[in-house]
Amino acid sequence: QETTDLLSTICTYGGLTISIHKTKATVVGKSADQKPFMESCPLNLNIGGNAIEQVCDFKYLGAIISGDGSMNKELSARKQKASEAFNVLNNIWRNRNIKKRCKDQNL
Numbered sequence: 001q002e003t004t005d006l007l008s009t010i011c012t013y014g015g016l017t018i019s020i021h022k023t024k025a026t027v028v029g030k031s032a033d034q035k036p037f038m039e040s041c042p043l044n045l046n047i048g049g050n051a052i053e054q055v056c057d058f059k060y061l062g063a064i065i066s067g068d069g070s071m072n073k074e075l076s077a078r079k080q081k082a083s084e085a086f087n088v089l090n091n092i093w094r095n096r097n098i099k100k101r102c103k104d105q106n107l
Helices: 002-013 072-094 100-106
Strands: 057-060 063-066
Touching: 063 072
Parallel strands: none
Antiparallel strands: 057 063
């Protein structure tokens, strides 16, 4: 909470505000014996008296941050995106009405 208060104070001096609606908090475990976020063990962080939502995992700059410290959800999401992109391209590669020269230029 001290770090959160300090961040809020510094932002205020700079004329910035922290959006409570966009701000999320999570606990990231670093070892097997550390437990990820559970509703029974909340962080209870707040900014200006407003509680910060605590979540198990969230997206930050397009990457999924998991509370258990694993990359499983991130890797699954990347595999899914790659599969979708490949399927779109596969339709183009197999289309016989598109000349090979056009296909090569677009790849």
